Amino acid sequence: MSHPQRWLILGVICLAQLTVLLDNTILNVAIPTLRSELGAATADVQWMINAYSLVQSGLLLTAGSAADRYGRKKMLLTGLALFGIGSLAAGLADSTGQLIAARAGMGVGGALLLTTTLAVAMQIFAPEEQPKAIGIWSAVNALGFACGPLIGGFMLDHFRWGAIFLINLPVVALGLAAVVALVPESKAPEGDRPDLPGALLSTVGMAALVYAIISGPQHGWTSVRVLGTAAVSAVVLAGFAYWESRVEHPMLDPHFFRDRRFTGAVTGAVLITFGMGGALFLLTQHLQLVLGYGPLEAGLRTAPLALTVVALNFTGLSAKWTARLGTPASIALGMVLMAAGLGSIALLDTGGYGGTLTGLVLIGVGCAIANPAMAHAIMSAIPPEKAGVGAGINGTLAEFGNGLGVAVLGAVLTSRAASQGLASGLDAGQLVGAVAVLAGGFLAAGLLRRAERVAV
Secondary structure: OOOOOHHHHHHHHHHHHHHHHHHHHHHHHHHHHHHHHOOOOHHHHHHHHHHHHHHHHHHHHHHHHHHHHHOHHHHHHHHHHHHHHHHHHHHHOOOHHHHHHHHHHHHHHHHHHHHHHHHHHHHHOOOOOHHHHHHHHHHHHHHHHHHHHHHHHHHHHHOOOOHHHHOHHHHHHHHHHHHHHHOOOOOOOOOOOOOHHHHHHHHHHHHHHHHHHHHHHHHOOOOHHHHHHHHHHHHHHHHHHHHHHHOOOOOOOHHHHHOHHHHHHHHHHHHHHHHHHHHHHHHHHHHHHHOOOOHHHHHHHOHHHHHHHHHHHHOOHHHHHHHHHOHHHHHHHHHHHHHHHHHHHHHOOOOOOHHHHHHHHHHHHHHHHHHHHHHHHHHHOOOHHHHHHHHHHHHHHHHHHHHHHHHHHHHHHHHHHHHHOHHHHHHHHHHHHHHHHHHHHHHHHHHHHHHHHHHO
C-alpha cells in the first residue's frame, strides 16, 4: 500500500541523494585551487578524491544491511548527520590530511544515504508506482552529474574553496528536519543476527577491489601495488562468498543469484556502467581537448544528457514506455540508444558540436529508459525486507562498473593515442564503451526474458 505523502517523501530523499552525488563530481573543479592554497601534491589530490569513493564503495553492502536490520529511517538520519559533520570538517580543513580524513567521513555518510534512499522509495510506493518513483530517483543521478561541475565552478568564482563543502550544511539541515517529520520507519522483521564477519569481509574486499582499479592507470596494471591489492581483494571476496553460503543469517543471500531476474539485472548493470562510466569520462576530455571548450563550457555542453533524462523521468514518460514494452525490451531499447549515442560522438563529430549533441540526447533517452528498468529489476528480485541490501548491491555495481570503465577505456585511450593521436584514442574508447553497453543490454534482456518465461 502506498504512503499518502509518498511524493513529498520522495522529494526529500532525492534531495539527500543529490547532495551525495554532487560531492562525487564537485571536487574535480577545485583541484587547481587545492594545489595552490593547500600545497597539495598529486598523491594528496588523488587521496582527496579516492578517500571518499573507497570508503563509500566498501561500505555500501554493509550500510544496506544495517538499514534493513536497524531501521531505514534511523540510518537515513545517521547518514545525513555524518555527511553534514564530514562536510563541515572538510570546509574548515587547513591541511591536506584533514581534508582527506573529512572526505573519508563523508564517504561513510554517503554509503548510508545511497542505500537508504532507494530502500525507502521501494517501501513507500505500491508496485505499480515503483517504476516511476525509481525513474525520478535515477534522474537525480543524472542531475548530480550535470550540476556538480557547474555549482563547483560558481562557488569557486565567488567564495573560498571550502564553500563547496559548506554548501551541503543547509541541505543536510533541511533533510534532517524533513526526514524526522515525514519519512516512516521500516525495517526487516526481527530475528536476523548481525553478520559482522560478512560486513568486515565485504568492506575490505570491495575497498581493495576499487583501489586496485583506480590505481591501475597510474601505477601500471602489472605493478606490485595493483596486483597485490587485486589478489587481496580476490581472496577476501572469495572468503566473503564462502562465509555467506555457510552462515545462518547472511548479509547477502547466495540464493539471490539463482533468480534469473537478479542475475540478468546484475550482469547487465556491470557492463552498462562499465561502458557508460568510461565513455562519459572520455567525453569531458573530448569536449576540452578535441573541441577546445573550457571547463565551464564543457560542463554546459554535457547538460543535454542530464536534461533529457530529467525530462523523461520526471514526466513519467519513461515509466509509461517501460510498462508498455516490458522490462527486457525496455533495457534492450535503452542500451541500443545509448550505444548509438556513443557511436555518434565517436563517428559523426568532425570538429563541431553537432555529432556530440546528437549523441548526448540519444544517450539521455537510453539512460532514461534503461537505468530505472535495470534498478527496478534488481530491487524487485529481492525480498522487500532486504531492500537495503538490494540498494547496496545496486550502488556497488555502479561504483565497480564506473571505476572499471574509467580504467579500461582510459587504457584504450592511452594505447591508441600513443600511435594515432588523441582524437583517435578518444573515438576508440567511445566505440569500446558502445560495444560494452550493447552487449550488457542484450545479455540482461535475454536473461530477464528467460526468467519471465520460467515464471509463467
